[in-house]
Amino acid sequence: MTRLILLILFVVLSPFAHAQELDGAWKLSHTNGLPVEDLEAIKIYQDGYFALSAKRLSDNHFLEAKGGLFTLKDSTAYTETYDFYTSNSEKVGQSKQFTIDIIQDKMVLSYTSKGKNLIEIWERLSDKEDDLNGTWVITGRKRDDKMQTMSPGARRTVKILGGGRFQWIAFNDETKEFSGSGGGNYTAQNGKYTEYITVFSKDDSRVGASLGFDYEVKDGEWHHSGLSSKGDPIYEVWSSYRKAYLEKQ
Structure with a gap:
């Protein structure tokens, strides 16, 4: 007692x-x-x-x-x-x-x-912290050397990082459509970001793979670059979910 x-x-x-x-x-x-x-x-x-x-x-x-x-x-x-x-x-x-x-x-x-x-x-x-702890939403992607900006709406891609774990989710909360998700462990240190995939909604065989990227946080935005799992170059900009989406609703 x-x-x-x-x-x-x-x-x-x-x-x-x-x-x-x-x-x-x-x-x-x-x-x-x-x-x-x-x-x-x-x-x-x-x-x-x-x-x-x-x-x-x-x-x-x-x-x-x-x-x-x-x-x-x-x-x-x-x-x-x-x-x-x-x-x-x-x-x-x-x-x-x-x-x-x-x-x-x-x-x-x-x-x-x-x-x-x-x-x-x-x-x-x-509950460990690092440069990328936060909830993010994608707001930019480079295509053919041109940066395309995105305004997150009902359809959006969110990525949450905390405690050394990450998960991304693509969804539309108006149509209730789910497009995909993946997650696992990650490290972020000295401008190098690495994902270690432990779950993937579209392809279970992706579990166990790892991908390395460069990152930089500039003016509160996460600049993410490297090669995709298919070997294609990527450059993405992720913004604070609260500032880029929630505060604009």
Whole structure:
């Protein structure tokens, strides 16, 4: 009983009970008290946005991606609002409420689904920071040596990086269409950015591949250049999702 009281006090008083303290990467470890098996679900939080990807471990088969904005109110009231949701597109634009408890490096999400009470336990993988931590949206791409600018709208490509993990997602939240997603681990140091792919929605065989690029952050924008997986040169500009999209809505 004493231990339980201490844990409750820790949750109430913990400085982790703020939305920004969710920033980083988390891994699903238990559902309803049972350890997850043959499943890897990774959730990245950064700058008020989140993205989840899930795959089957036995064959790296992509299972699901979902994400969007989140809020944390009064330390325990947590809400997700979905921009994309591959397993049920009808949930795009809808919000779901959870009760959240954060105890040390574990996050407990409690919610009701189809009349049943469910509990998920997520373990923090990392909250390390680097030059590219953030939620980004693509706003420029060079074609034939000419930079083409893009204004993100209902159709947009978002990339979230936090805790050494990344995930990109292409979607249209008006038509609820999902175009693709991929993610994994990354490193960003001294102008060199490398992705190590662990999940890919269109082609499971891409898992295990790595790609290296050059990067530079200029005036708050991420300039990303190198060669694509097909060997084609790319030059992209990614902007803060909040500034380039949310603040213009």
